[in-house]
Amino acid sequence: MVKPHSAVAVRASGLTCAVGGRDVVTDIDFCVPSGARLAIVGPNGAGKTTLLRTLAGIARPARGSVAFDGVDVASMRTRRRALSVAYVGQEDQPSGDLTVTEAVGLGRTPHRGPWSVADRSDRSIIDDALTAVGMLAYADRACTDLSGGERHRVTIARALAQCVPALVLDEPTNHLDAAWRLRLMDLIDSLPCTVVAAVHDLDLVLRHFDLVAVVCDGTLRSFGAPVEVLSPELVHDVFAVRGDVVGHPVTDLPHLLLTEATPFAASLPKESP
Numbered sequence: 459m460v461k462p463h464s465a466v467a468v469r470a471s472g473l474t475c476a477v478g479g480r481d482v483v484t485d486i487d488f489c490v491p492s493g494a495r496l497a498i499v500g501p502n503g504a505g506k507t508t509l510l511r512t513l514a515g516i517a518r519p520a521r522g523s524v525a526f527d528g529v530d531v532a533s534m535r536t537r538r539r540a541l542s543v544a545y546v547g548q549e550d551q552p553s554g555d556l557t558v559t560e561a562v563g564l565g566r567t568p569h570r571g572p573w574s575v576a577d578r579s580d581r582s583i584i585d586d587a588l589t590a591v592g593m594l595a596y597a598d599r600a601c602t603d604l605s606g607g608e609r610h611r612v613t614i615a616r617a618l619a620q621c622v623p624a625l626v627l628d629e630p631t632n633h634l635d636a637a638w639r640l641r642l643m644d645l646i647d648s649l650p651c652t653v654v655a656a657v658h659d660l661d662l663v664l665r666h667f668d669l670v671a672v673v674c675d676g677t678l679r680s681f682g683a684p685v686e687v688l689s690p691e692l693v694h695d696v697f698a699v700r701g702d703v704v705g706h707p708v709t710d711l712p713h714l715l716l717t718e719a720t721p722f723a724a725s726l727p728k729e730s731p
């Protein structure tokens with residue numbers, strides 16, 4: 459099993475994130491305790507990716523700051539940042555020219571000195587990461603010869619091999635089939651690091667995350683425990699759907715059922731006479 463280094467607390471303070479010269483989310487304040495899992499939810503275009511990229515230090519904040527255990531991410535040198543946080547984007551793909559092992563091995567780069575090659579410990583971590591995502595049997599295959607879901611699992615494995623105290627994942631279940639969606643969530647549950655992930659499936663948020671941040675209309679609409687935040691009223695206001703928490707008939711665990719989306723056409727401007 460891959461053992462990321464110890465977890466960090468992630469704090470956003472007065473954070474405003476911009477893309478294309480436009481502020482997308484403003485004045486975000488929250489703290490994710492060390493080792494906790496935060497889901498970021500919101501409608502399409504709400505600014506989740508923009509916020510995640512800023513949290514991971516890939517984009518600079520327009521205003522405010524992000525700190526890992528009190529250290530400003532924007533002040534970190536590239537290597538220090540790569541030892542602190544791994545980011546997997548929504549559509550990130552391993553480079554086509556590499557084998558699966560080589561692509562996952564990129565996660566070990568920040569841990570090595572210049573000109574050094576992967577040692578036995580690196581190879582063991584790479585194998586563990588591939589095992590965790592069910593891709594060890596594909597280790598010698600070219601990444602070009604993989605399906606979309608398999609490539610995505612390799613990208614997740616690269617982040618696991620980075621062995622960092624914070625993982626930032628944009629839609630981690632993208633491209634995955636039903637079993638791998640659940641396996642990946644169980645894997646994320648088992649990691650000792652802090653996890654921040656944008657997630658569209660609110661039912662997964664309810665069952666797998668300690669905290670949820672709802673981003674809507676450019677602000678942090680709500681933050682807290684999923685079972686408290688994802689009320690029918692909020693789900694209706696933010697997502698324009700009906701959301702009911704119901705007990706699973708076999709396990710009795712709470713699940714969020716989404717039904718009755720407000721027709722989109724109803725919110726289009728009427729044609730003038």
Ligand SMILES: Nc1ncnc2c1ncn2[C@@H]1O[C@H](COP(=O)(O)OP(=O)(O)OP(=O)(O)O)[C@@H](O)[C@H]1O
Binds near residue numbers: 478500505
């Ligand atoms: N490169 C860009 N230049 C200008 N505007 C952009 C750019 N990328 C995204 N945007 C806009 O910024 C806003 C936030 O985009 P972002 O990708 O952060 O949303 P999101 O919540 O992750 O959406 P989704 O759920 O669809 O993935 C959107 O209105 C989007 O159209």
